[in-house]
Amino acid sequence: xxxxxxxxxxxxxxxxxxxxxxxxxxxxxxxxxxxxxxxxxxxxxxxxxxxxxxxxxxxxxxxxxxxxxxxxxxxxxxxxxxxxxxxxxxxxxxxxxxxxxxxxxxxxxxxxxxx
Amino acid sequence: xxxxxxxxxxxxxxxxxxxxxxxxxxxxxxxxxxxxxxxxxxxxxxxxxxxxxxxxxxxxxxxxxxxxxxxxxxxxxxxxxxxxxxxxxxxxxxxxxxxxxxxxxxxxxxxxxxx
Numbered sequence: 001x002x003x004x005x006x007x008x009x010x011x012x013x014x015x016x017x018x019x020x021x022x023x024x025x026x027x028x029x030x031x032x033x034x035x036x037x038x039x040x041x042x043x044x045x046x047x048x049x050x051x052x053x054x055x056x057x058x059x060x061x062x063x064x065x066x067x068x069x070x071x072x073x074x075x076x077x078x079x080x081x082x083x084x085x086x087x088x089x090x091x092x093x094x095x096x097x098x099x100x101x102x103x104x105x106x107x108x109x110x111x112x113x114x115x
Numbered sequence: 116x117x118x119x120x121x122x123x124x125x126x127x128x129x130x131x132x133x134x135x136x137x138x139x140x141x142x143x144x145x146x147x148x149x150x151x152x153x154x155x156x157x158x159x160x161x162x163x164x165x166x167x168x169x170x171x172x173x174x175x176x177x178x179x180x181x182x183x184x185x186x187x188x189x190x191x192x193x194x195x196x197x198x199x200x201x202x203x204x205x206x207x208x209x210x211x212x213x214x215x216x217x218x219x220x221x222x223x224x225x226x227x228x229x230x
Contacts (some may be wrong), residue, residue, distance in 0.1 A: 040220050
């Protein structure tokens with residue numbers, strides 16, 4: 001079956017622009033996670049959804065970042081007024097549920113470059 | 116913020132040799148997981164060890180966990196060139212059993228296996 005997919009795979013934008021990053025989780029997975037990975041670092045948690053609601057958004061760096069999952073499946077991470085420091089690979093993962101210990105399946109990521 | 120440190124940051128070995136990577140973390144955990152990442156993109160889950168387990172095997176992988184020292188090690192035996200990748204440990208926080216499963220990653224070890 002299909003894994004987690006993310007689009008676009010690469011996004012280049014200019015400072016100050018708005019971007020949307022999309023994640024399609026594995027069908028039937030109720031939990032969806034967003035992480036951000038800078039060069040040479042491990043992924044850092046941003047936000048996770050259980051169903052349609054954001055259950056924990058404590059990792060979002062500031063109010064320029066927002067994510068939605070309106071129908072409990074596809075999620076969109078939105079970044080307003082992008083800054084050069086937002087450049088990173090944005091990873092999405094899904095799991096059967098948000099119970100601790102469930103394996104998270106990762107997508108290939110979206111590489112965001114802010115010029 | 117990252118959960119802890121991984122050691123070494125980079126490791127270069129010959130095919131057939133064993134590779135050992137270490138991970139330390141800061142807070143009490145439910146589980147510790149190891150992931151592999153090729154070319155800075157999607158992560159692949161390798162193995163999960165629970166806090167009440169001390170050692171676990173999966174094929175050529177052996178993971179140990181010492182909760183008293185808050186550390187874990189990943190051993191890859193009889194390494195192959197195809198094992199070349201970055202390896203990350205990831206933990207969840209022991210706040211409650213159903214805390215949402217968000218993962219906190221280490222900085223990773225970059226393994227290079229030369230043919």
